[in-house]
Amino acid sequence: MKTEHITIFSGSSIIVKGLQIRLEESNIGSIIKDRVESARLGGFGEHRTAIELLILKSDIDRAKIIVDKYKEEINS
Template sequence: MALKKIFSGSEIIAAGLQQKLEEIDIFPVVKNNLQAARVAGFGNIGQAVELFIEERDLPKAEKVIENFKMNL
């Protein structure tokens, strides 16, 4: 399973994109760096959440990702 990063940014925006992808049966892997840093006792600045999808789902997801980013 090869993963492709499709988003880095805030947790709130990532959740919105995740929801849009799940509506078309694509379930992204969420890497929450902010949560991981907090549990470890460290702070974190910058791109806190990353979304990844399988490369085979990329063609199906591209239009949803593009439309989502255009409406931010």
């Protein structure tokens, strides 16, 4: 069985971690892809919002509701 991950959100480390916790509370697994740390280790620069949160494509419908609510909270 092929599993496909998609990026559902990107932002700063703290913001991404907050969303990851909310998704975990709803039993939605996720992976953080930290390009900032990877770039630092490689000796390159990267924008601080280059941290992505990936989920399984099959969880997109459930996760979208949580992500939309989270975006409202952090933008208010």
